[in-house]
Amino acid sequence: MTDAATQAAVLLKEHRDSIDRLDAILVYTLGERFKHTQAVGRLKADHNLPPSDPVREAAQIERLEDLARRANLNPEFAKNFLNFIIAEVIQHHMKHQD
Numbered sequence: 001m002t003d004a005a006t007q008a009a010v011l012l013k014e015h016r017d018s019i020d021r022l023d024a025i026l027v028y029t030l031g032e033r034f035k036h037t038q039a040v041g042r043l044k045a046d047h048n049l050p051p052s053d054p055v056r057e058a059a060q061i062e063r064l065e066d067l068a069r070r071a072n073l074n075p076e077f078a079k080n081f082l083n084f085i086i087a088e089v090i091q092h093h094m095k096h097q098d
Contacts, residue, residue, distance in 0.1 A: 033085070034092070041093035051093030057086055 001009070044051060061079050068078035 030085075034089070037089040038092055041089070041095075044093055052090050060086075 041051065043049075061082055064078045064082045065075040068075040
C-alpha cells in the first residue's frame with residue numbers, strides 16, 4: 001500500500017470510529033429521551049390529558065428546525081426525524097391511556 005493509501009485508510013478508520021461513537025450516543029440519548037416521554041405519558045394518563053399536544057409539537061419542530069439550520073443540517077430532515085419520534089411517543093402515550 002502506498003503512503004497516501006495508508007494515510008487514507010487511517011483517516012477512514014478514524015471517521016468510522018467517530019461515526020460508531022456518535023451512533024452509540026444517539027441510541028443512548030434516544031433511550032433517555034423515551035424514558036422521560038414514557039413518564040410524561042403516565043402523567044397524562046393519570047390526569048386524563050390527551051396523548052398528543054399539537055401546540056408543543058409545533059413549537060418543538062420549529063425549535064429543532066432552527067437548531068438544524070445552525071448545525072448545518074437539513075431542517076427538513078430534522079423535522080422528519082422529530083415527527084418520527086413524536087409519532088412513536090404518541091403511540092406510547094396511547095398505550096398508557098388504556
